[in-house]
Amino acid sequence: MSAIDPFHATRALFDLPDGLVYLDGNSLGALPKAVGPRVAEVIASEWGGQLIGAWNSAGWVDLPRRVGDRVGRLIGAPAGTVVMGDTLSIKVYQALASALELRPDRHVILSDTGNFPTDLYMAQGLIASLGRGHELRVVEPEAVEGAIDRSVAAVMLTQVDYRTGRLHDMAALTRRAHDVGALAIWDLAHSAGALPIDLLGADADFAVGCTYKYLNGGPGAPAFIYVAPRLADDARPALSGWFGHDSPFAFEPSYRPAAGVERMRVGTPPVVALAALDAALDVWEGIDMQALRARSIELGNLFIAEVHRSLSDLELASPEDASRRGSQVSFRHAEGYAVMQALIAEGVIGDYRAPDIIRFGFTPLYLGEDDVRRGAAILVDILSSGRWDRPEFRRRNKVT
C-alpha cells in the first residue's frame, strides 16, 4: 500500500454520511459538494432570473458539447467528439443503428453474456424494428475474440463486466473487429472514471456510457456518446431530433444532420441534470488517471486479501489478476441478496446482482484504506456469524 493516500484531498470534495462505508460508487457515485450550490444557482439565477434567454446568456445550448468535452478528457476522446444527453440505452441504440447502416451487407451483432442487459434489450428492439434478419449473437466473454468473423457488422461490448468486473482488452478486440471489417461499439458504463481509457488510441468506432457511476453525476444523470472522427460525418443518427439538426432554429421541414458528433444530440437538453454533472466533473480536474488506477487496484487487492484471509472459501467472481479487472470486486454467494442486506444494515453499502453476485466498487476519490478494511471485516463477520440468515434480509426490494 502507498504510505499516504494519494487521493486524501479529494475526499473532502464529497458529502458522505459519517460512518458509512460506501462501496457502491460503481452503481451510484457519491455526492460532490459542488453539485448542490451549482444546481441551486442554475435554478434560481439562470432559469428563474434569465428565463428563456438563458439558452443563450447562460450557454445552455452548448452544455451537451461543453460537458461532453470534459467527459472526453477522461476517456481519451479529443475535443468535439463526445456529446451528452438522453440515457445510455438511447445512446446504445444510436450507435448500433448507425453501425448497422455503415455495414449494410452484414447481419450479426456480436455481444457477450457479460454485457449489461439493457444493451442487449436495445439491440433486440432495433433488430425487431428493422425486420431484416439481423442476429444478436451472444457468446461467453472469453469467446468473443474467436467469434469476430466476417459475418459481424458490429461488436457491441461493455468493457467492464457489470457482475464480475472482468475487463475486456479494448484495443485488441477493436483491432480484431477492424481486421475483419466490423465496427466496435464500447459501453464504458463501468470504465469511465474507473480506469484510463484511450478511445482514440484504441481506434474505437463508437463509445457510450452513463455518468452516474464513477463520474458522480447524480441519479439518472445524462449519458454520453463518442463517435470516431473518421465516422462522425457519415453516421446517420436513427434518432434524428431537432437538436441534432444542422440549424435547429431555422425550423426547416427536413432533417439535415449537424456536422460531426453533434448530430447525435436528439431533443432539448436536460439543463439542470447537465449542470449537476458539470459541477460533479470539477473533482476530476487534475486527476491523473494512471495514479487513480494504481490506487483502485491497491484498494481492490486489499479488499480481496482481507476477505480471503478469513474466508478463503468465498468464491471470487472477479479476475484475481487486477490488470484484468475494472474497479470493482465481486464474490459469489448463493444467498447473496440476504448477505448484502445484512451488510447494508451494518453500514457497508455494496449491491447484489442476480443470481448470486455481491459486488463492491472502489472509488479512490472518496474511499480510503480504512473504509476497505472495515468493509471487509464486517463482511467477514456477517458471513462467519451467519447473521445474514434472517427473514428481514430476504425481503426483496424493488431495486437491488
Next chain:
Amino acid sequence: MSAIDPFHATRALFDLPDGLVYLDGNSLGALPKAVGPRVAEVIASEWGGQLIGAWNSAGWVDLPRRVGDRVGRLIGAPAGTVVMGDTLSIKVYQALASALELRPDRHVILSDTGNFPTDLYMAQGLIASLGRGHELRVVEPEAVEGAIDRSVAAVMLTQVDYRTGRLHDMAALTRRAHDVGALAIWDLAHSAGALPIDLLGADADFAVGCTYKYLNGGPGAPAFIYVAPRLADDARPALSGWFGHDSPFAFEPSYRPAAGVERMRVGTPPVVALAALDAALDVWEGIDMQALRARSIELGNLFIAEVHRSLSDLELASPEDASRRGSQVSFRHAEGYAVMQALIAEGVIGDYRAPDIIRFGFTPLYLGEDDVRRGAAILVDILSSGRWDRPEFRRRNKVT
C-alpha cells in the same frame, strides 16, 4: 374581463424578476418557488444521504409513473396510462414506431406543416431506418381531415401549432382516423397545461408532450407518453430499455415488456429533473382547467385588441376565433426577429419563430391583465416608433 383575476393567488407561487413581462411561458415556463427547495432536498438528503438506497427508500424507481399520473390528470389520462422520461423527440419515435407496427399493411404517416419540426425529423429518421417505403405525407393543417384515408397508418399531429397557435380538433380528427382504420398520435407540447384535454374521451391512441412549457418543469424537463389502455399491452416499444422490462432487476438476457405503458420507459430515470417537475406540478393542484382556459382566452383576446387598437395593420397569424387557438397569440412581421429583440431589451419577453412570426404565450397562473396591457403597449410603441430597426437587434443569437 373578469373583475378580479381568478388566478391572482397562483402568481405568488412563482419567482419572476420584478418588472418583467414574461410572455414566453409557452416556450419555457417560469420557475415555481417549490422547485429549488425540493431539488436541494433530493440532492442533499436523498442522493447525498441515502445514496443508492434512495431508489427504494425515496421511491425514485416509481417517479416516472407517479409524476406521470400527475400529468395525466391535466390531460384527461387515467392513472397508470402516462409515464415520464427522455425527451419529446424520443417519445414521438416510440409512439410512431409502435403505431407503424400496429398497422403493418399501411405505409403513410400523415402530418401537417404546423407540426413541430422535431416530430417530422424523428419520423424521417424512423422511415429511413425501417427502409420499407413508408412515406411522411405533410399537408397544410386545413387539409389534414381530407387527407386521412385508408393508406394512412398513423396521423401524427401537434394539437396546437407552435407558430400560429391554431388548435386542431382532437376528437374529430381522431374519430376520422379511426373511421378509416388509422391510429392517431397527438403531440401535446403546446396544449398540456394550456387548455383542457380529454385524451380518453377523444379516444387518442398515443400522446406525447414536453413539460417545460406550460407545466413549468424547467429547461429540458422530462417528456411524457400516453398510450391508450386498449393498446398499451400490444404496443411494442422499439426503444426497449431495461426500465421498460417486466423485471429490470432480474437481469434476464431477453427483453420482456412490462405491462401497459410502463414498457415505454427506457433507461434509468432522470431523478433530479423528475423531482423538479414533481415540485412544479404542485401549482396545478386544485386548478380548474376550464377556468384556466377561460382566463387564457380573456388574456389573449385582450392582447390582440390592445395591439390592433393602435396597429390595425399588424397581421395576426393566429386564428382570431379564440376557440380555434391555443394559449398563444402570434403576429407576422417581416422583421420579426429584430422586433422581438427590441421587445426583449425593453423587458417584454416573447419569442421569434422563423421566418416571420413573433409569438406571445399567455399563462394565467402567473400573468395578469396588467402584464398583458403593458406588453401590448410596448409592442405598439416599438413598432410605431420603428426603434426595433437597429443593428444590435438584428444580430442573431444561436437560440431564437
